[in-house]
Amino acid sequence: MLLEGQKVLITGASRGIGRATAIMCARHGADVGLNVYKDPDATADVVAEIEALGRKAFVYDGDVADATSAPAFVKGAAAALGGVTAFVSNAGICPFHSFLDMPQDVFLRTLNVNYTGAYYMCQAAANQMVEQGGGGSIIAVSSISALVGGEMQTHYTPTKAGVHSLMQSTAIALGRYGIRCNSVMPGTVATDINKDDLADPAKREYMEKRIPLGRMGHPDDIAKVVVFLASDLSSYVTGASVLTDGGMFVNLQ
Ligand SMILES: NC(=O)C1=CN([C@@H]2O[C@H](COP(=O)(O)OP(=O)(O)OC[C@H]3O[C@@H](n4cnc5c(N)ncnc54)[C@H](O)[C@@H]3O)[C@@H](O)[C@H]2O)C=CC1
Numbered sequence: 001m002l003l004e005g006q007k008v009l010i011t012g013a014s015r016g017i018g019r020a021t022a023i024m025c026a027r028h029g030a031d032v033g034l035n036v037y038k039d040p041d042a043t044a045d046v047v048a049e050i051e052a053l054g055r056k057a058f059v060y061d062g063d064v065a066d067a068t069s070a071p072a073f074v075k076g077a078a079a080a081l082g083g084v085t086a087f088v089s090n091a092g093i094c095p096f097h098s099f100l101d102m103p104q105d106v107f108l109r110t111l112n113v114n115y116t117g118a119y120y121m122c123q124a125a126a127n128q129m130v131e132q133g134g135g136g137s138i139i140a141v142s143s144i145s146a147l148v149g150g151e152m153q154t155h156y157t158p159t160k161a162g163v164h165s166l167m168q169s170t171a172i173a174l175g176r177y178g179i180r181c182n183s184v185m186p187g188t189v190a191t192d193i194n195k196d197d198l199a200d201p202a203k204r205e206y207m208e209k210r211i212p213l214g215r216m217g218h219p220d221d222i223a224k225v226v227v228f229l230a231s232d233l234s235s236y237v238t239g240a241s242v243l244t245d246g247g248m249f250v251n252l253q
């Protein structure tokens, strides 16, 4: 097991990549802190999975875009689990919308959840790790969309680029404390975030044909990389990003 004795906190942990990451961290020996948002049934299911693995689960229900959520989640989890050794900023939304008529509320909500919320959460986690001493690992779930665009994602792709850049700068700011900061960049993973978009057979076929490995990602494909970045296997890795996309990014022709 790669995370024995670790205390790993994950935002947006009730579904998709966050859920898979929480369960995989528990499978590797970690107790986990779960930030969730108004998703009680799915949350209960994740907690049951984690406890069935013999690990502890702490739950905090709060909107990452609300500045009060970050300290409440981090401090609550640290008290319940006995500290924080790794933090995964995962919560995110992607309400596909055209650019010219992008509603301000859609733009601002996407920015506040995906970037501002990530900033608040990573800052709170870093302060906890500094207070504890002993270093730690912060992982942001960025995206292939940090590197390339999307016609219906003009509000979204900059937030993914933002969290990637945030890890580069926090890696510098926190290195002196032994805190590593890295991002994982998933390609396309079939989850609730893109359920409606991928319900279009033509879009789904287009995306799948772009992937040299011949399939879209599974949440576990991303969770494995997060476990690596949280573990001592990545002890000299900071300020890095791990593209985890089945080869989609490099596939021009
Ligand atoms: N699915 C994909 O193809 C890709 C996803 N990503 C990123 O992965 C992360 C997770 O996405 P998925 O698991 O695919 O989506 P998902 O929709 O399955 O899960 C998102 C999770 O975040 C939670 N959440 C949403 N808004 C929140 C808020 N304001 N506060 C707290 N929690 C909130 C949801 O309840 C859910 O548990 C996101 O940051 C997304 O940008 C990046 C690249 C590709």
Ligand SMILES: C[C@H](O)[C@@H]1OC(=O)[C@H](O)[C@@H]1O
Pocket (backbone or CB within 6 Å): 094, 142, 143, 144, 145, 150, 160, 187, 188, 189, 193, 194, 197
């Ligand atoms: C929501 C998208 O389908 C998904 O999220 C991303 O970051 C990439 O754009 C993926 O395609």
